């Protein structure tokens with residue numbers, strides 16, 4: 001098993017590689033997807049670097065069952081996002097917004113900068129077995145390369161004003177990019193910031209572990225038209241639920 005510092009370095013390296021990715025696939029990156037022979041069940045066998053997808057014991061996403069959570073005095077997540085012009089890219093697996101330095105979050109173990117956020121349809125996390133129409137993952141990194149993700153669940157309802165500037169110009173083809181107007185990611189969060197916390201992994205290859213997950217309990221809403229706009233590009237980009245393997249899920 002790799003030492004934590006090595007794992008962190010490899011996560012940082014893979015994220016940099018992902019940020020440099022301009023199209024659906026790079027010559028040195030094995031093809032992967034959500035269905036068929038490159039689907040989630042096969043990820044661990046597609047490349048030696050993806051082995052954690054099948055051997056990892058702390059994988060994500062998980063189904064968060066209230067009955068299995070541990071009440072904890074979780075500190076509030078200190079959101080310190082600032083308005084910034086993100087770069088929205090269709091990376092062949094999702095729509096992702098790469099962020100310039102524009103603040104981040106404070107957790108019990110330190111400060112994390114927001115590096116990117118991206119979407120899944122349906123949501124990857126489930127709460128008491130319930131899956132939501134969509135979810136957004138806000139990915140943060142600390143000075144040592146450790147990752148912390150904030151997940152926001154989205155259910156069908158009224159039009160989401162915060163997502164309007166994005167969903168009006170979703171880049172249609174893998175590799176397409178759009179520079180967004182000045183936006184503050186705080187607008188995507190629900191008013192109630194209560195959350196579940198657990199240790200998991202990236203939900204895409206290479207499925208690296210030691211990722212700190214914060215799943216906000218209160219969902220936000222998106223309209224059917226917004227969901228449709230995303231699903232026209234990505235009808236299904238959610239990894240299946242992974243075993244909990246005795247992990248503690250904290251709840252505030």
Ligand SMILES: [Zn+2]
Pocket residue numbers: 118119120137203
């Ligand atoms: Zn994600």
